[in-house]
Amino acid sequence: MALAFTSSSAIHGSLSSSSSSSSYEHPKVSQLGTFQPLDRPQLLSTALNSWRRLAVKPLNAEPKRNDSIVPSAATIVAPEVADKAEEEDFEKLAKELQNASPLEIMDKALEKFGDDIAIAFSGAEDVALIEYAHLTGRPFRVFSLDTGRLNPETYQLFDSVEKHYGIRIEYMFPDAVEVQALVRTKGLFSFYEDGHQECCRVRKVRPLRRALKGLRAWITGQRKDQSPGTRSEIPVVQVDPSFEGLGGGAGSLVKWNPVANVDGKDIWNFLRAMNVPVNSLHSQGYVSIGCEPCTRPVLPGQHEREGRWWWEDAKAKECGLHKGNIKDETVNGAVQTNGTAAIADIFDTKDIVTLSRPGVENLLKLDDRREPWLVVLYAPWCQFCQAMEGSYVELAEKLAGSGVKVGKFRADGEQKSFAQQELQLGSFPTILFFPKNSSKAIKYPTERRDVDSLLAFVNALR
Secondary structure, eight states, rough: OEEEEEOOOHHHHHHHHHTSSSOOOOBBOOOOOOOOSSSSSGGHHHHHHHHHGGGGOOOOTTTTTOOSSSSSGTTTTTOOOOGGGGGSOOOHHHTTTTTOHHHHHHHHHHHHHGGGGGEOOSSSHHHHHHHHHHHHOOOOOOEEOOOOOOOOHHHHHHHHHHHHHTTTOEEEOOOEEEEEEHHHHTTTTTTTOOOOOHHIIIIIIIIHHHHHHTTEEOOOOOOOSSTTTTTTOOOEEEEEEEETTTHHHHHHHHHHHHEOOOOOOHHHHHHHHEEEEEEHHHHHHOSOOBBGBBBBBOTTTTGGGGBBSSSSGGGGOOTTTTTTGGGOEEETTTOOOTTTTOOOOOOTTTEEOOOOHHHHHHHHHHOOOOOOOEEEEOOOTTTHHTHHHHHHHHHHHOOOOTEEEEEEOSSSGHHHHHHHHHSSOSSSSSEEEETTTTTEEEOOOOOOOOOHHHHHHHHHHH
16 A cells, blocks of 8 residues: 555645746655755745645654655644544544445545545555545545565556556555565465465555554545455444554544445446546456455355455454454354344255254264265355355255255354364365265365356265
């Protein structure tokens, strides 16, 4: 994500109106943000007052650092920092804006925080945020995290977006020493073996933390329909539960999610209607786009976030940028979603047998079964499981009376450790076939969960 300053007409209009009544030329800011002094010092006060609302403050504003991405000269007119965000009732504001359009929410965010807010841009469909900001007619800022492992197509989109909107995205980079230590110690692809959190922490979370320390608010492209169990309740605006802003301390940063209530298909309808640049990877089956080694196209019947960190549990599909979304989901043994009531069960049909743990253990022990079994290991809160419910139910109907039993085993909560050790559970859903004359279960090897693919798997083994 990178911070960009718009070269909008509002900014240029302010400069030109000041210079038209005098002979001096207004200061020019290069693409890198260098600052040239005024030719006539006596006009400095007047000029600064006219630019006060549009003054650019450093995004990377940690104390005692000399690598600020914006020159210190640009901070001399920075407005005073307001009191911490928690002093305003943003929960009430979120309720007031619950039914507002993304454009209204974006306009409110930019109006409220001015130069102290920036859009977080990942190089995917969140380009919609930039379009909404552009439509408000207000000056806006954009930042992006360059992890060093993005797809070439993502870098091409960054360039296209800058040219389309006439802005400069300022990129936040990971600390070279930290990256070097990680790679030398654990290799280039350690995340496939021990999870993505450590790599994301070095390449994304820490650079983001530096960026946000220079802001009072940020704007994200989170949507409720994006990720199972972690984003289903995000409000349109909130006090950030994880990161600190310019004022420091808890409650010093506000997080805006203007498209929280928008469906993914509606985002794409908007992008097409406005003819804005998009990542060419979307046309290749990619939906949610991150780093190249951790992103792949999604297949039929899969949820969009299943293309991210596909080797991990569905509940873990947050890189740390929005870790405040993850809450304790277990209350008295019942799996919850972000503290809400227990999720209703799925795969509920007469053609699918609900297996208990003793029932599954019996299947594992039998060397000679009367009939083969197809069993899905699932969690009802998992949107990837929910996405394949229709195809699995249809498959069970097709196999009814064929001699193949179709079952389900809820493998989250207290059963998860058992499923991982005995049933080859890697992530939800996992599908196993128990042959008639063998005790060893065979794991469905692909993530194509349409009826034809599943049926072909069964027919090849039964």
